[in-house]
Amino acid sequence: MNTASLPRRRFLCQTAAVGAAAALARAGAPGAPPAPDPASPPGIVDTHVTLFRWPFRRLKYDATPALVAKLRRHRITEAWAGTHEALLHKDLAGANERLAAECRTHGEGLLRPFGSVNLAWPDWEEDLRRCHEEHRMPGVRLFPGYQTFDLSHPDLGRLIQLTAARGLILQIVFQMEDPRVHHPLLSLPVVDARPLVPLLERTPAARVQLLHFAGNVAGTDLRALVDRTGAWFEFSRWEGNGRLGQLIRPAPGGARPSVPAARVLFGSHAPYFPVETGLLRLFESPLDAETLHGLMHRNARRLLPA
């Protein structure tokens, strides 16, 4: 042992709370995180999970009961669930029906189904109607790119109007995985958010949430969406140390934040991403309890009441 190392370690230990040994015994037991204490803070609404098989490999939690158990272990009390089948299937009516049934059968009151419509397929309006009227879904989720249309599609404006008229949430997924590791058969375009801005300006009643969206390098599309529309966001794609806090907190000098915290929701992108990623992101930035409660559940409740 080199005793000269002690200052750094002592510093770390002194700034941490005591009781590491007992806590480690808990945290170190794989598959058995501590059961949440009922008296602890409220649960989390995860606005971005997806059920069924990812087309390109098995995911650790792609069986719904396993995913639900995993979410519960992390005090996620509600999850808005799309379906991986919507990426490539043509029969979205069938995919949506299976999603609704899966949420009923295995959701244990935790999963809320978000079916999908594909603007590139004919009669997508009927899929939307069934999602709303037959399956009582609170919203639908689009996967531009995989679904072979982009946000300049001429029907997108009508879909936004129809979802607004029905009181549905419209979720738009900007990316599912890093294009650098795509299967070679895939050649997906980058989804450009800019056409969304005028469409949302024309339909201010629309409730639209952008999933796995970080904006372009210059930040101009994010800026336009924040300033000119009422779009909501989740933070699974907000990468970088402290990025979440940097985007939602006022900058030094009181400059307004890039994204109002009240329009940001928790999204894990599970089971493709570990649920732990989103959870740790909440704690990585020095956020106060009020802000955390907003991100964890209050903002989601404003967008979609229980």
Add this chain to the structure above:
Amino acid sequence: MDPLAFALNPADYGIPTRDELVAYRIWDTHFHGFNATSDPLGQFHANNLYVRRMGIERSITLEAGGTLRAPLEPAALDAEVRALLVKERAWLSGITPIDPGFPDESCAKMEAWIRRGPCIGIKYVGGNSRGIPCSHPNNDPIIRLAAELGATIYIHTWLKVGGTPRGPGRGNLPGESTPQDVVALARRFPDVRFICGHSGGDWELGVRVVRAQPNVLLEFAGSDPHSGAVDFAARELGADRLVWGGHGPSRSYATELAKVLESDLSHADRLKVFGGNFRRLAAPILRRQGIPFEL
């Protein structure tokens, strides 16, 4: 508000508290401490909040001397970085980037920054002007010198899909090594250990490439957190061959920590991955450089 305090208790959400993170003894072997074009020192100091907040015990910067864009050109802040590596040696170390397109100059830089300087290893960056990957014979004198110095050897690798016809690795930059390049080099130096960076870029393929080459360790920072990836790597390679990196500030510690915390690794294996394996690898040069550490 105490900037190191968590406003809510992470244990209530099934993730480690800060004292648990500290107890993992996390060594960030992939720290982009000074990889900013405008204000590298400012970025370094700003990032320290997150280093401390997430309980990182030691950060090992990859930009000690020169820059990743021009490894062999002296950078404006070289003297400041060198002084920081000495002053903050209790928690900060450095490895210096080299360029296999220029083996003589690379060796000279290693002499200056490792033998006569504070650094503990070398880094192969993601591409170079002469298009020389790490498998090229140019690398042999570099590796011989690294072995003599006991320096750690980190090799950025990717298998970017691209090209015509499209395939993994065909989208790489000129000189950007693949895990296949690392294996080819490691076969020539069976007594030297190498770190294959970014899990080969595509972990499902990268793990398969390095699996049979026992002197290649795998580091898996700098890519999206894929559920199950660390379990897969540990199953195929063994936890003793895995090394953790944070890749901050461009990547989030949340992203990189989650990869391990989500895995089914035992607590003992997590300790190895978070720092134990790298400390054993680097112990000789850490001692030689007089850097304080506990194994």
